[in-house]
Amino acid sequence: MPFGLLKFGLSKGHPVPRALPAASELRDSYDVVIIGGGGHGLATAYYLARDWGITNVAVLEKGYVGGGNTGRNTTIIRSNYLTPEGVKFYDESVTLYKDLANDFDMNIMYSERGHFTLAHTDSAIRTMRWRAEVNKHMGIESELVMRDELQRMVPQLNYSEDVRYPIMGALYHAPGAIARHDAVAWGYGAGAARRGATIHQKTEVTGLEITKANGSPRRVTGVHTNRGTIRAGKVIQCVAGMSGEVARMAGFKLPIKTIPLQACVSQPLKPFLDAIVVSGSLHVYVSQSSRGELVMGGSTDPYGVYMTRSTLDFKEGLMMHMMELLPFIGEVKLLRQWAGMTDMTPDFAPIMGETPVDDYYIDAGWGTWGFKATPVVGKRNAEMLATGKVPDLIKPFALQRFHDFTLLGEKGAASVGH
Amino acid sequence: MKIMTCPLNGPRNISEFAYGGEVKELPAPGCDNETWVDYVYLQENLAGVVKEWWYHTPTAFWFIAERDTRTDTILKTYAASEVFKERVDFAAGDKE
Numbered sequence: 106m107p108f109g110l111l112k113f114g115l116s117k118g119h120p121v122p123r124a125l126p127a128a129s130e131l132r133d134s135y136d137v138v139i140i141g142g143g144g145h146g147l148a149t150a151y152y153l154a155r156d157w158g159i160t161n162v163a164v165l166e167k168g169y170v171g172g173g174n175t176g177r178n179t180t181i182i183r184s185n186y187l188t189p190e191g192v193k194f195y196d197e198s199v200t201l202y203k204d205l206a207n208d209f210d211m212n213i214m215y216s217e218r219g220h221f222t223l224a225h226t227d228s229a230i231r232t233m234r235w236r237a238e239v240n241k242h243m244g245i246e247s248e249l250v251m252r253d254e255l256q257r258m259v260p261q262l263n264y265s266e267d268v269r270y271p272i273m274g275a276l277y278h279a280p281g282a283i284a285r286h287d288a289v290a291w292g293y294g295a296g297a298a299r300r301g302a303t304i305h306q307k308t309e310v311t312g313l314e315i316t317k318a319n320g321s322p323r324r325v326t327g328v329h330t331n332r333g334t335i336r337a338g339k340v341i342q343c344v345a346g347m348s349g350e351v352a353r354m355a356g357f358k359l360p361i362k363t364i365p366l367q368a369c370v371s372q373p374l375k376p377f378l379d380a381i382v383v384s385g386s387l388h389v390y391v392s393q394s395s396r397g398e399l400v401m402g403g404s405t406d407p408y409g410v411y412m413t414r415s416t417l418d419f420k421e422g423l424m425m426h427m428m429e430l431l432p433f434i435g436e437v438k439l440l441r442q443w444a445g446m447t448d449m450t451p452d453f454a455p456i457m458g459e460t461p462v463d464d465y466y467i468d469a470g471w472g473t474w475g476f477k478a479t480p481v482v483g484k485r486n487a488e489m490l491a492t493g494k495v496p497d498l499i500k501p502f503a504l505q506r507f508h509d510f511t512l513l514g515e516k517g518a519a520s521v522g523h
Numbered sequence: 524m525k526i527m528t529c530p531l532n533g534p535r536n537i538s539e540f541a542y543g544g545e546v547k548e549l550p551a552p553g554c555d556n557e558t559w560v561d562y563v564y565l566q567e568n569l570a571g572v573v574k575e576w577w578y579h580t581p582t583a584f585w586f587i588a589e590r591d592t593r594t595d596t597i598l599k600t601y602a603a604s605e606v607f608k609e610r611v612d613f614a615a616g617d618k619e
């Protein structure tokens with residue numbers, strides 16, 4: 106082993122080749138400028154290059170790639186949503202995810218675990234049954250399991266009646282999975298860069314150049330950054346928690362509130378929990394990572410801030426309920442705690458497609474549920490930018506729905522379950 | 524623990540309070556749909572100093588707070604009556 110290390114250190118294979126090319130100068134002009142180098146922005150660049158041959162593309166990222174919510178989420182991937190529009194959309198994403206490691210030639214550690222959303226009340230059982238029926242109708246593996254069967258499938262939980270919210274059953278979604286989020290960002294970033302797109306880190310968009318007609322915004326023509334101004338054919342914003350601030354640069358308001366979502370992991374334990382367990386009533390969810398850490402989180406903070414600070418209130422609230430589900434956890438130490446700034450919509454569905462400004466597109470409102478959507482978002486954004494037409498699959502998510510009063514009502518399936 | 528000063532009850536743990544949305548101008552009765560869209564759905568969502576409704580849950584008291592969302596600091600809190608001095612006649616729109 107020491108010789109292997111020495112040999113590697115002296116060999117030409119060291120340092121290993123970098124996934125992303127070194128920083129380069131900004132060009133004067135790009136066909137497509139993507140604001141935000143999270144999973145969504147990078148995936149958009151990837152499919153633009155791979156599927157449409159569009160490579161005069163810049164991804165502008167104010168920090169480092171994947172440093173936003175893409176690198177902060179708890180990686181739950183599933184498609185058992187409530188609305189037919191949502192189910193169809195997330196199903197395409199799950200299908201793409203299954204092939205992503207091959208696509209990237211990189212292990213994203215996609216791991217199917219089975220996803221259980223616990224029900225502790227009669228009304229929750231009713232909602233689970235409703236979701237299961239919508240899901241089955243759309244061809245998704247999803248079923249209601251009652252307590253005895255659940256106890257055989259997930260014996261690790263506390264099924265005592267002697268708790269505040271005894272477990273009555275669960276919605277079971279066999280394809281529910283987790284993956285390595287950094288690998289998803291790097292895979293998309295490296296794949297996009299290899300095909301000719303340029304990724305500019307430490308490049309913050311500070312303003313937009315928009316032509317005006319009769320005093321109201323018409324068409325986007327350029328982007329101001331901390332490294333100078335560039336001309337752009339089309340622009341799309343994929344900035345999660347900063348959606349409202351960037352849309353303000355484009356001159357329109359969004360139905361979005363920026364609210365932190367916190368999460369934490371325990372010290373590593375021996376593998377004992379294969380399932381992903383979520384409880385809406387208890388506001389908690391937990392899975393065990395491939396390193397053995399319990400990955401835990403809950404609902405968003407009670408109020409919005411533009412910060413990624415951690416709070417004691419979050420930990421206390423979370424652990425109070427976690428101890429009901431897994432009482433032994435009182436003996437376990439926490440290892441890390443962090444937060445991301447999520448872009449929450451009133452109907453818990455995303456906002457995708459056209460905006461009031463021509464050639465300016467939006468990919469926002471991903472709140473606490475957008476990691477699982479990364480592949481389908483990239484693929485459909487790319488199609489939209491390349492063809493100039495909004496794909497049918499994402500039409501229901503238009504910003505216009507708030508002006509037409511056609512909201513989607515995904516809250517029951519997206520709030521704590523993400 | 525984060526402390527918020529309630530105009531009625533003094534300094535209390537922030538977990539006793541509920542956030543109630545941005546302070547916005549109430550649309551005039553009988554206004555058009557777009558005005559309602561703006562009022563009901565659209566958000567300033569500012570990274571900076573904001574003015575918001577807050578509620579002290581145990582005493583059912585609504586008030587206004589000014590906060591800086593970049594630093595999570597509460598700048599001031601005061602009773603809603605300092606801003607809203609007149610009763611709103613909600614039935615006025617129906618009468619038109």
Ligand SMILES: Cc1cc2nc3c(=O)[nH]c(=O)nc-3n(C[C@H](O)[C@H](O)[C@H](O)COP(=O)(O)OP(=O)(O)OC[C@H]3O[C@@H](n4cnc5c(N)ncnc54)[C@H](O)[C@@H]3O)c2cc1C
Nearest residue numbers: 141143144145167173174175178179181310445475476477
């Ligand atoms: C704790 C937590 C747990 C979550 N759990 C799940 C889960 O289990 N399953 C799930 O599906 N989803 C989950 N999510 C949601 C998911 O993480 C996000 O919806 C998704 O990652 C959004 O990806 P994105 O690429 O749009 O945003 P991000 O990854 O946040 O990328 C946006 C990027 O834009 C950059 N940016 C912002 N402003 C500018 C500017 N002016 N100029 C240039 N760049 C800018 C930011 O630096 C950032 O890197 C969770 C989120 C959090 C915070």
